[in-house]
Amino acid sequence: MIMNTIKDKPSTSSKKLNQHCANYAAFLSVGLVIFFVSVMNAPIAHADSPIHLNVGDATFKKSLLAIPSFQYLGTPGLNKNYISIGKEIYDTLQFDLSVSSYFDLLKREAFLEDVSKVGLRPVPDDPSGFSFSSWQQIKADFLIRAGYKILNDELTLEAYLYYVPQQKKVLAKTYKGRIKDARIIAHSFANDIVKELTGIKGFFLSKIVTSKSTEPQQREIFVMDWDGANMHAVTHHHSIANSPAWSPDGKSVGYRNFTFHAAEKIRNADLFFYNLEKDERKLISARPGINSGVSFFPDGRHIALTMTRGESPNIYKMTIDGKSFDALTSSTKDVLNVEPSVSPDGKKIAFSSDRNGRPMVYVMNADGSNVARLTIAGEYNSCPKWSPDGKKIVFAGSDKGHFDLFVMDADGTNMVRLTSARKTTNGKMADNEDPSFSPDGRHVLFTSNRDGHHQLYIVDVDGENERRISFDKADYYKPSWSPYLD
Amino acid sequence: MNVPAQLHPSDDFVKCIRWSFIAHVILLGLMVLRAAFYPSESIVVQRAIRVDMVGLPEKSQVVSPIPEQASKTKSAEKPTEKAELKPTQVAKKALPEVKNIDSQKLDLRKTKSAEEDALKRLEAFKKLAEMSKASAQNNQAKAAPPAPPIRGDVLAAGAAIGGLNKIDYDSYLEKLDEKVKSNWNLPRLLKNQNLAATIVVYIDGNGNILKKEVKKSSGNSVFDEKCVESVVRSAPFDPPPLKLSNILAVDGIELGFPE
Numbered sequence: 001m002i003m004n005t006i007k008d009k010p011s012t013s014s015k016k017l018n019q020h021c022a023n024y025a026a027f028l029s030v031g032l033v034i035f036f037v038s039v040m041n042a043p044i045a046h047a048d049s050p051i052h053l054n055v056g057d058a059t060f061k062k063s064l065l066a067i068p069s070f071q072y073l074g075t076p077g078l079n080k081n082y083i084s085i086g087k088e089i090y091d092t093l094q095f096d097l098s099v100s101s102y103f104d105l106l107k108r109e110a111f112l113e114d115v116s117k118v119g120l121r122p123v124p125d126d127p128s129g130f131s132f133s134s135w136q137q138i139k140a141d142f143l144i145r146a147g148y149k150i151l152n153d154e155l156t157l158e159a160y161l162y163y164v165p166q167q168k169k170v171l172a173k174t175y176k177g178r179i180k181d182a183r184i185i186a187h188s189f190a191n192d193i194v195k196e197l198t199g200i201k202g203f204f205l206s207k208i209v210t211s212k213s214t215e216p217q218q219r220e221i222f223v224m225d226w227d228g229a230n231m232h233a234v235t236h237h238h239s240i241a242n243s244p245a246w247s248p249d250g251k252s253v254g255y256r257n258f259t260f261h262a263a264e265k266i267r268n269a270d271l272f273f274y275n276l277e278k279d280e281r282k283l284i285s286a287r288p289g290i291n292s293g294v295s296f297f298p299d300g301r302h303i304a305l306t307m308t309r310g311e312s313p314n315i316y317k318m319t320i321d322g323k324s325f326d327a328l329t330s331s332t333k334d335v336l337n338v339e340p341s342v343s344p345d346g347k348k349i350a351f352s353s354d355r356n357g358r359p360m361v362y363v364m365n366a367d368g369s370n371v372a373r374l375t376i377a378g379e380y381n382s383c384p385k386w387s388p389d390g391k392k393i394v395f396a397g398s399d400k401g402h403f404d405l406f407v408m409d410a411d412g413t414n415m416v417r418l419t420s421a422r423k424t425t426n427g428k429m430a431d432n433e434d435p436s437f438s439p440d441g442r443h444v445l446f447t448s449n450r451d452g453h454h455q456l457y458i459v460d461v462d463g464e465n466e467r468r469i470s471f472d473k474a475d476y477y478k479p480s481w482s483p484y485l486d
Numbered sequence: 487m488n489v490p491a492q493l494h495p496s497d498d499f500v501k502c503i504r505w506s507f508i509a510h511v512i513l514l515g516l517m518v519l520r521a522a523f524y525p526s527e528s529i530v531v532q533r534a535i536r537v538d539m540v541g542l543p544e545k546s547q548v549v550s551p552i553p554e555q556a557s558k559t560k561s562a563e564k565p566t567e568k569a570e571l572k573p574t575q576v577a578k579k580a581l582p583e584v585k586n587i588d589s590q591k592l593d594l595r596k597t598k599s600a601e602e603d604a605l606k607r608l609e610a611f612k613k614l615a616e617m618s619k620a621s622a623q624n625n626q627a628k629a630a631p632p633a634p635p636i637r638g639d640v641l642a643a644g645a646a647i648g649g650l651n652k653i654d655y656d657s658y659l660e661k662l663d664e665k666v667k668s669n670w671n672l673p674r675l676l677k678n679q680n681l682a683a684t685i686v687v688y689i690d691g692n693g694n695i696l697k698k699e700v701k702k703s704s705g706n707s708v709f710d711e712k713c714v715e716s717v718v719r720s721a722p723f724d725p726p727p728l729k730l731s732n733i734l735a736v737d738g739i740e741l742g743f744p745e
Contacts, residue, residue, distance in 0.1 A: 050686065050733070050737040050738050050739055050740050051659065051733065051734075051737075051739045051740065052739075052740040052741075052742060053659060053662070053663045053666075053739065053740065053741050053742065054663075054742045054744065054745040055663065055666050055667050055670055055716070055741055055742060055743050055744060055745075056667055056744050056745070057744050058670045058671060058672040058712075058743070058744070059670070059671050059672075060671070060672055060673070060674045060676075060677050061671045061672070061673060061674065062673070062674055063673040063674070063675060101674065102673070102674050102675050141673065163708070165711065166707065166708070166711070197675045198675050198676075198677075198679075199679065
């Protein structure tokens with residue numbers, strides 16, 4: 001019995017041990033699974049996935065561009081003006097590309113190759129062509145080679161763009177037109193270059209409409225190329241015409257003019273449309289008081305404008321024929337609601353108002369609801385205009401007795417001052433006013449009196465690269481940059 | 487009598503070990519399968535940023551004019567009605583504007599004082615560093631046998647990257663990253679085109695580039711070229727720390743442009 005009991009004991013204890021072991025094994029395996037799975041989920045550097053570093057955002061530089069003289073490919077005797085025509089194409093292209101602010105132009109003195117003696121194409125393609133190495137040596141990124149010929153009234157430009165570091169042809173195109181289209185040909189080539197290199201459409205065929213002083217107390221509406229060329233008057237009211245704006249299709253401009261109403265013997269600020277294609281003028285609104293500050297809705301069927309109608313100026317939405325309208329603001333006496341600017345999507349309207357004492361920039365929905373104040377700073381903020389992508393608003397603001405341009409996000413944040421200039425005449429701070437965005441949103445057109453008269457200027461949207469584009473003794477008011485016209 | 491029974495394991499115990507063995511084999515198999523089908527992500531080394539908790543609230547007040555503006559917009563909207571009804575109050579209503587401008591000037595002063603504070607803080611840090619150096623030297627002088635310099639990297643030759651090693655490697659990689667970034671220029675023409683590429687660089691013990699390759703192209707040859715150019719222009723790098731040099735020479739280092 002004793003032996004039995006003794007014998008039995010180990011067997012029971014080993015059973016217990018067995019159970020322990022099984023429990024232990026189960027516990028261990030579950031634990032290990034959890035451990036390894038969790039370990040493997042943690043990022044570990046494997047042999048096949050090396051250390052990774054994020055370099056971050058690059059700094060951006062302008063590319064170096066060489067534009068040697070254009071070759072005349074025709075017979076020199078046939079047209080006496082071939083040199084000046086070539087120069088016009090060259091200068092137009094050069095101005096376009098330098099304003100684009102993508103390029104720094106290499107000086108001619110730096111060129112190593114005499115381009116008049118080599119062809120438009122590189123050496124392997126053309127045995128007497130140019131060699132890339134002479135452009136690589138002066139660190140050119142891009143090279144433009146072009147030649148032109150004139151046959152009777154037909155002008156032909158053969159143009160190439162090369163990417164020098166890779167010795168690659170980027171663009172090769174032939175442009176044809178009449179002699180008087182020389183600038184259009186140059187602008188088209190510039191547009192093709194920008195489109196090819198950035199994917200963004202070039203604005204070089206766009207136009208500007210502006211009010212311009214012609215005589216004392218007289219202003220007419222003028223249209224010109226964006227670079228100031230081909231300026232011509234489109235109105236002859238012999239009165240004060242101002243505040244022009246482009247229709248979304250770029251075919252018409254709206255403006256207001258102080259027109260004499262013979263029946264009532266008064267001058268009234270009436271709203272007109274002028275169709276540039278048909279050369280046709282149309283009276284839209286002559287309600288008593290101001291009918292001014294037109295801004296087109298993108299649908300092409302409505303406009304926003306300021307009217308007084310015998311009361312204080314308020315903003316109205318009107319059908320394009322001028323027949324019916326709704327009030328969007330309803331301030332009573334002595335409060336201004338003026339200068340509406342319809343956003344590119346047609347959903348919002350920015351405007352200026354002095355409802356809180358000083359003129360400030362406000363924004364509201366296109367039906368007049370949800371008014372919000374955008375600017376707090378400064379003493380006088382006016383003339384808001386939307387960027388073509390609807391993300392930014394530019395306006396003219398005054399804080400120390402003179403106006404400067406400011407760009408901000410559409411919600412009023414991130415305000416940046418674009419301009420600051422002294423007058424060349426007396427050293428005082430100049431006024432920079434009446435801003436308008438370029439069709440690509442990268443530049444702003446404005447007027448400045450820094451050189452005495454209110455002349456037209458262009459500045460990059462980051463405040464760099466200021467350029468004057470009008471050169472006369474007139475004063476310009478409320479210029480407006482067209483949408484893309486091509 | 488119990489003792490021998492425990493020393494000689496029973497069949498049950500052997501069974502138990504066997505199960506344990508099977509469980510481990512299954513586990514190993516699972517691991518292999520997992521590693522084969524779900525390769526782990528690579529390490530992303532980013533710059534460590536030192537955050538000064540004292541400076542933050544002050545600056546955020548100065549920097550963010552948005553909430554301020556929003557609240558003022560609301561408060562500014564209401565008095566309008568009154569101003570329109572009673573023209574005499576207009577002058578009074580103009581006051582908040584003046585206040586706004588004043589507060590902006592104040593803000594300017596605040597930013598200036600914040601800048602000054604930051605400069606002072608920097609100086610204080612410098613002095614602290616000098617002081618701690620001096621005290622360390624003092625301590626060394628006082629201690630009878632000067633303690634041998636700590637050499638974490640040598641001691642931990644076979645260990646994983648961690649501790650002093652990690653600091654060493656991190657600072658090396660950060661330097662390398664900074665150097666490449668300082669050389670990374672793109673033409674403005676490529677702005678806002680959302681291009682991205684990955685370059686792998688192999689670096690030898692002296693910091694020279696052994697090999698470089700475009701691992702993931704952006705699809706734009708100029709962009710890729712500029713990425714490679716930024717790496718080439720940054721060479722030679724500093725000689726890498728001992729253990730890191732093996733990794734850099736054999737596995738290389740991935741540079742993400744921009745990430």
